[in-house]
Amino acid sequence: MSKLKLIIYPAPSLQKPSIKVTDFVVAKKLVPDMIDTMNSAKGIGLAAVQIGQSIRLAIVNKDADESLKEHLVIINPKIFSASSEIDTEEEGCLSIPGKTCLVPRHRKIKIRYTDVSGQEQKLKATGLFARVIQHEIDHLDGVLIIERTMKMIKGQTKAAIAEGLADYRAGRVAGPYKNMAEFKASRQKRKTLGSILEK
């Protein structure tokens, strides 16, 4: 196993959709190195596109949920059911070091995916587990947290994060989204949010 180089924003590949996995033998071979890379970067999940392989494969750290006995490998995952309740929490991304965003996510989801042995699986996830899976599936679709956020929190100091959270709680920034239409509209804001990040 070896640690791989992480692809860092604004690498264009991070904003392109990954292709469906058809060769499970090739996909499975990536997993040990992805686990090493995730662990050494202290990440809670990692998508193949973040190590330069644009295929629909991601791993979720077992720390994301107590039901997980080992790191979860999800191949060609699809959300087939999502709760209307949206939770907005702070999120980071290994490909956007030093930045965190407040990101709205479905509280509960159900997904279909293929496991490393090529078997079709289904699972239910809630809270942090659901959040990590949604983050990783976004990577597979070429979507980053800077497109999902309603408020960029700059830097990584506790003071900056506290200020961002205070703004959000005091209603000085938009959200939480009232409905799915607003949530989906957040995806249209790529350009605006990108420019906020660059400033």
Ligand SMILES: [Zn+2]
């Ligand atoms: Zn990420």
